[in-house]
Amino acid sequence: MIIVSDNLQITNPLINSAVDQMNPEPIKKLVNIYVTAGAEAIDINSGPLTRSPEDKMAFLVKTVQSVTDLPLLLDTSNSKALEAGLIESRNHTIINGFSLEPKKLISILPLAKKYNTDIIGYLLYPNSRVPIDETDCMNTALDLYLEFQKADIDDARLIIDPVIAPFIWEYGNHHNRAILSVIKNLPALLGFPVRTIAGLSNLSSGNIPLERKRLLEQSFLPMLSASGLTLALLNVFHAETMSVARVCKSLLSPEVFSWV
């Protein structure tokens, strides 16, 4: 399981202002902190970037790459920003991501072919709603894979995100239990060792006491990990969750144990 930092978000005022002023220093400093905290890949969540999207994403990618050679996830629904980021990228890069939403199939998916990069596909209906049951998730995965094949991209480039639902959402628990099977069973369904990713913060979104939010993360992450999750997207500042993530890696490692 690879730990992906979800911390670099444009909704962070410090990052927003650094991007507005094209000032790399605050971002460099933050990325170094994420790496020290244990990030093994960096999600760059730029949001839709309504003004100067190309310049801003290019700036973000260049800035992050200037301090780390870790893999980058380019997390935007703006295809212009995305392409500008892909042109600039030197690190291993993952598009985050596409879904069955027609606009994303047209504007995002082909970029994975054009730039020969990994791409994350969300298990969502074309209207962006979440399939609840395991069967619905698996059918959605098949639809997604068919679109992926139509785009003529190598199987090895696909990473599937089964989309964790908020715990307090009416069907959240039901869906999240289904996800555990989905992650385990996707490789058999698609016939190749498809990688998976899950964004942990979604689980505890909503009005939940902070301590409960952390406990939810710490309890669900080992379940995801044991199901075979490839990439865990999380807040690397959550120290207890990071400790649990490291122990999960040790527990599930084929190597003889070590605390490293």
Place this chain on the structure above:
Amino acid sequence: MIIVSDNLQITNPLINSAVDQMNPEPIKKLVNIYVTAGAEAIDINSGPLTRSPEDKMAFLVKTVQSVTDLPLLLDTSNSKALEAGLIESRNHTIINGFSLEPKKLISILPLAKKYNTDIIGYLLYPNSRVPIDETDCMNTALDLYLEFQKADIDDARLIIDPVIAPFIWEYGNHHNRAILSVIKNLPALLGFPVRTIAGLSNLSSGNIPLERKRLLEQSFLPMLSASGLTLALLNVFHAETMSVARVCKSLLSPEVFSWV
């Protein structure tokens, strides 16, 4: 997942001295504390009880029953002590337990038939060694089930303990990963919804810093829980582990979520 307290152990000097003096008060007090901490069943680990085993186990069972009607696990390899406890038991009672070890097949297993109680079977070779791979565990489960059938006991009485290995043991990690599949796959192997139990404290036994011990527990318990473990045997004084256990129950509950 039902939380079973592993706290009531004769190795605790307070309990040892109370048993020696047949003084019920310290034990009653402790059991009340275990229940308050969240125990949903009580394992009575009396050890082999070399002197007056019958009297001591009968005393223990009577004492615990005087303060709680939670299920009891009678945890001794002394069949005389065990039978004395079974005669005394009014609560739901589980024999903990038998294995393929010839002595246990002869002296322990028939007591489940005689007293019509649940019984735990350990997935161990006849020489008490741990089978490492999933296949070896599953073969051992079949052997165990054959012996169980020979004893003419109802399937519904069987609970299987796949025996968690110490993390620092050479093959511990390998075996413990196998256990997760074993727990999930046993019902399909045996053809009925066989229950499972695992003793969490074994995982962190050995020379490991305390904080790491707790992290190991907190990380492995959700994995066991997601695999479908029925009974988790653990130290109910480990508050963080108990919090995680409760969140696991919420996450995996078919009910709409609640924090209770």
